[in-house]
Amino acid sequence: MEWLQLILAFFVANALGYGGGPASIPLMYEEIVSRYRWMDDLQFSNLLAVANALPGPIATKIAAFVGFDVAGPGGAALAIAATVVPSAAALILLIRILERFRQSSAVRGMTLLVMPVIAMLMAMLTWQIGSQSVASIGIWQSLAIAAASWWLLVRRKVHPAYVIVAAFAYGGLILSRFA
Amino acid sequence: MTMGMKPNAIKPLAQLAWAMMKTGILGYGGGPSVIPLIRHEAVRRCRWMSDEEFAEILALANILPGPIATKMAAYLGYRIRGWIGASVAVLAHILPTAIAVIVLLTTFSRLSGLREVQGMIAAVVPVIAVMLGMMAYEFGEKAVRGLGGLIGTLGFAIAFLLLVVLSVHPAPVTLLFLVYGAVHLRLMERLKARRRRNMNRE
Numbered sequence: 001m002e003w004l005q006l007i008l009a010f011f012v013a014n015a016l017g018y019g020g021g022p023a024s025i026p027l028m029y030e031e032i033v034s035r036y037r038w039m040d041d042l043q044f045s046n047l048l049a050v051a052n053a054l055p056g057p058i059a060t061k062i063a064a065f066v067g068f069d070v071a072g073p074g075g076a077a078l079a080i081a082a083t084v085v086p087s088a089a090a091l092i093l094l095i096r097i098l099e100r101f102r103q104s105s106a107v108r109g110m111t112l113l114v115m116p117v118i119a120m121l122m123a124m125l126t127w128q129i130g131s132q133s134v135a136s137i138g139i140w141q142s143l144a145i146a147a148a149s150w151w152l153l154v155r156r157k158v159h160p161a162y163v164i165v166a167a168f169a170y171g172g173l174i175l176s177r178f179a
Numbered sequence: 180m181t182m183g184m185k186p187n188a189i190k191p192l193a194q195l196a197w198a199m200m201k202t203g204i205l206g207y208g209g210g211p212s213v214i215p216l217i218r219h220e221a222v223r224r225c226r227w228m229s230d231e232e233f234a235e236i237l238a239l240a241n242i243l244p245g246p247i248a249t250k251m252a253a254y255l256g257y258r259i260r261g262w263i264g265a266s267v268a269v270l271a272h273i274l275p276t277a278i279a280v281i282v283l284l285t286t287f288s289r290l291s292g293l294r295e296v297q298g299m300i301a302a303v304v305p306v307i308a309v310m311l312g313m314m315a316y317e318f319g320e321k322a323v324r325g326l327g328g329l330i331g332t333l334g335f336a337i338a339f340l341l342l343v344v345l346s347v348h349p350a351p352v353t354l355l356f357l358v359y360g361a362v363h364l365r366l367m368e369r370l371k372a373r374r375r376r377n378m379n380r381e
Contacts, residue, residue, distance in 0.1 A: 014245045016353045021246040022314055030349045042300065049303040050283050052310065056203045056276030057213065059246040064277035065284050080277060084269055087245025088253030092265065095239055095254065105364035107242050113360030115322035116334030117353050120342055122315030126308050133304040145305040153309065163306055171302025172295040 002071050003078055005036055010063050010082035018114045021059035026121035028062055029128075038070050041132040053164040059083050137175065145170070191259050196271040198225055199252050203272040213248040221255055228258070249273060 009031035017024025025048070032038050039047070051061040060080055067079025133142040145167060152158040152166075198220040202213055214237065221227045228236075240250040249269050256268025290296045323331035334356070341347045341355075 012350055016244060016350055016357075017246075018244050018357070021248075023318070024244075024246070025311075025314075027349055027353070042304065045304045045307040046287070046300050047280075047284060048307050048310075050287070051280050052307075054276050054279050054283070055205060057246045057248045057273060060249060060273040061276055061280040064273075065280050068281045068285075076277070076281065080273065083246065084249045084253070084273070087243050088250050088265065088269060090243050091240055091250045091254050092257045094243075095236070105368070106361040109363035109365075110357045110360035111241070112322070112325040113334065113356045113363055114353060115318050115325065116331060117338045117342075117349070117356045119315050119319035119322055120335060120338035121349055122311055122318055124342060126312040126315055129304060129311060130308040133301070133308060136304065137301045141302075142305045142308075145302060146309050149306040149309045150313075153313065160310060164303060167303040167306045168299045171298035171300065174298075175302045176294045176298025 003075065006067055006070060006075055006079045007082045009036060010067075010079045011086060014059060014083045015086060017059070018111055018118075021057050023114075023118050024059050025062075026118065026125045028059070029125055030121075032062075032066055038066055041128060042136065045129050045132065049164050049167075053161045141175065192264065192267055194225060195256055195259055195264060196267050199256070199268045199271040200275060202248075202252075204275055214251065217248065217251050217255070227255060 010028070013024050013027035013031050017027055029044060033041060033044050047062060047065055051058055051065070054061060060083055063079035063083040064076045067075035067077070069075075071078070130142070130146075133146075149163050149167065152163050153160065199217075202216040202220055205216060218230075218233050218237075222230050222233050236254055237251065240247055240254070243250060249272060252268040252272040253265045256264035256266070258264070260267070287296065287300075291300065319331075319335070322334060325331075326334060338352065338356070341352045342349065
């Protein structure tokens, strides 16, 4: 049953994720946290943190860990397969047929129209994760860390991996003394 | 080679696995940022295809949903050694980091009783919120740039109504927008043509 759910969850989230791995993050959140309750908000944002700090495609890292967490190595393999195989096989099989559709207005329109939805889902997820943070460490710590990371990421263009490592260091060395 | 092996059968696969592993490990920031690395391996180093052909495959891969880097890896592998090549390329690309994330997070949750680790877990949440917020902004910007201010805003409003106010599941909402997206540009074309005709009449 869990295996079937894993396959279904990761297939749905990635089949609708137009625009590469990052676009499927809110869709994966919906399946992992809201629907199947394999994780809570805190666990999911930590998964995102560690996955973001590591190199490589983001969607497969999320699939690997959630699959492993739910049903061991077999679960990891299934979740990864459900993430990768459908679109990869589709690319290989359809590469000649798609040649004709490459410039089609239908495909361009789909890629464009999905953007507002993905943006809205991302914004909802931001709100959700933000509220989670306020609930666990309070508004001032949350705002301070958010402001610092925004400044580093946007203004100073620091690589996300360093910002995540810095946040881990701050949490382990300083925040834990107050909690 | 003196052992009677057929080096030509093994070498491309090994080369493929090595190239895809490198791009998987060195590619920071998720799929889209890995594309230049994959292009470098496929076009410059290993000379599997020309730059034009790579661009063409990339354009096709972008049409399909799902993670982009694994689609590219799969196709490169398939071109070199069929379905076995595709499997080898994808596995080499994703396995090292997939295992790393499992090992790291498992260790993490085993130590989650520690105060320091709890602090770490809590402190990273606002950072992730900021990153998600940045992504939301980027996708929103793309929407407005591609669709124009009016239709972009209308799209946000409808998405907000369905997702937030009515709490519809994201999958059907995404599907709805994709379906309309398939006819959107043709519709705009037709509207523009009609407007032009009316202007000419006046």
